[in-house]
Amino acid sequence: MMKKTGLITGALSLSLVLAACGGNDEGNVNEDNNGADNNAGGDEEAADGEAADVEPQQWRFVVEETQGQVQYVYAEEFAELVSEKSDGALEIDVYEFGALGSEVDQVEQLTDGIVEFAIISPGFTGTLVPEGNIFALQFLFTDDQEVNQDILNESEAINEHLAARYEEQGIMPLSFWTEGAMQWTGNSELRTPDDFQGFQMRTQESPLILESYRAYGASPTAMSWGELYTGLQQGAVDGQENPIFFIADANFNEVQDHMTISNHNMYVTMTTVNPDFYNGLDDATRDIIDEATEEMRQRGFDIQEEQNEEFLAQIEDDDENPTEIYELSEDERDAFRELAIPVRDIYRDEEGGEEGEMILDMLEEEIADMSGEDPTETDGDTEENEDEE
Numbered sequence: 001m002m003k004k005t006g007l008i009t010g011a012l013s014l015s016l017v018l019a020a021c022g023g024n025d026e027g028n029v030n031e032d033n034n035g036a037d038n039n040a041g042g043d044e045e046a047a048d049g050e051a052a053d054v055e056p057q058q059w060r061f062v063v064e065e066t067q068g069q070v071q072y073v074y075a076e077e078f079a080e081l082v083s084e085k086s087d088g089a090l091e092i093d094v095y096e097f098g099a100l101g102s103e104v105d106q107v108e109q110l111t112d113g114i115v116e117f118a119i120i121s122p123g124f125t126g127t128l129v130p131e132g133n134i135f136a137l138q139f140l141f142t143d144d145q146e147v148n149q150d151i152l153n154e155s156e157a158i159n160e161h162l163a164a165r166y167e168e169q170g171i172m173p174l175s176f177w178t179e180g181a182m183q184w185t186g187n188s189e190l191r192t193p194d195d196f197q198g199f200q201m202r203t204q205e206s207p208l209i210l211e212s213y214r215a216y217g218a219s220p221t222a223m224s225w226g227e228l229y230t231g232l233q234q235g236a237v238d239g240q241e242n243p244i245f246f247i248a249d250a251n252f253n254e255v256q257d258h259m260t261i262s263n264h265n266m267y268v269t270m271t272t273v274n275p276d277f278y279n280g281l282d283d284a285t286r287d288i289i290d291e292a293t294e295e296m297r298q299r300g301f302d303i304q305e306e307q308n309e310e311f312l313a314q315i316e317d318d319d320e321n322p323t324e325i326y327e328l329s330e331d332e333r334d335a336f337r338e339l340a341i342p343v344r345d346i347y348r349d350e351e352g353g354e355e356g357e358m359i360l361d362m363l364e365e366e367i368a369d370m371s372g373e374d375p376t377e378t379d380g381d382t383e384e385n386e387d388e389e
């Protein structure tokens, strides 16, 4: 059985839930609180003994995952850092997925200022910020997650140009980070593009994710992950893509017989903040948020790495729900890569528009510079594996 919380949607449910969760029941979460209620950690010593002197405030941070999963652990640690750095004056309540609605509802809660912080995956913003569809492009980044994280940290295309497009829509990305390589699961094996013919693939919302699977011959359907276990169980969809930790922790392996180690893309997400809220903060408070964001870059990477390793072992050892795990060879991956690369033209010509074209060109160059790999190559050859041949 699926163990996850069901979705509660609609404005009425949201305000009831927020009140019940013990947040600021005055409703204006941006208003400074007067200390007594919200300075619960105020007597604690800051970890480094150098806590900044800032006005007490209480904020909300919503994530797309449930307790124990990567985003939730990240947000809890982020909240702890902010509390320590402010000597308990800044308190962040973390809301797990399902507490405030669907992933798409959560985007709206951030832009409306109902929550101050959110972890938002570009897979749910493709209509609002078309340039963000760039992360739907398969085989664009490298197979090395550390290199990919460095690119996400340092890329001008992403952190300046793409971030500006998000900010225009009321979403300020503080950092872009990976939750690991994505793999396919299915109720049948997925080894060649032929295996995708007519395959009902569940995806997130962004239009280019669906296009990417159409390029393989699949029939993709967008769906919230809150409905995915049942969708897979009842055959509404045949398969899905996700990092390994998520496949196992959401129990998708219980209702899927096959998992393909395809590494066709990485799962990118963003730590975001409401721009009006952030720009309205005093410098000392903003510095605390910025410092916590920087410190969480490596932690976020480590959390996903640990969970992805641990949960692979769990899927392999689950005798009650056996999963046939198949790792694609480089030649098999090339067959998908060849079909995936032309999807970049859809991004350039349609989804991303002129700005998107510039962002993708710049990002391809940055990837080539930082990895020594040419992301425009169709045969997957890299300087490294050419040397090995």
Ligand code: 6CS
Binding pocket: 064, 065, 103, 121, 179, 204, 224, 225, 241, 242, 243, 246, 267
């Ligand atoms: O597949 C999804 O939609 C979910 N996957 C992850 C790794 N995080 C949250 C997201 O909603």
